[in-house]
Amino acid sequence: MNADSFHKMVASEGFNEPVLVEREANGSIDVHSHPFEAKALILEGFIEIGLGSQAKRFEPGDVFHLAPEQPHWERYGPQGVVYLSARKDARS
Known part of the structure; x- marks a missing residue:
């Protein structure tokens, strides 16, 4: 996916x-966790997101989605990561 x-x-x-x-x-x-829903598009580098015992790597063009209050951890690659992040209030 691209930014547009x-x-x-x-x-x-x-x-x-x-x-x-x-x-x-x-x-x-x-x-x-966050009190909001989040979606993000990776632009540069990579991020690894862990949910429970599972982890997934997201690279440029990938989109990740987190529900409100969803516990997770984050790790960034050797070049860091740059992404577009959008939020939606959990009450929306």
Whole structure:
């Protein structure tokens, strides 16, 4: 998926305007959750997201989706990761 398609998709699904997020090389965030639904399009690098005992790697062109309050962890590749992130309030 490209950025234009992602913008159109999230707008049609009621998400806020996507913002650009950049994470540091080889960084990570331990298990956490968000009070909102999130969708993100990877632009550069990669991110690995863990849900329970499962982990998945997302690379440029991939989209990941997290439900509100979904516990997960994140790890970023040796070049970090750059992605467009859109949020939707859980009450929407």
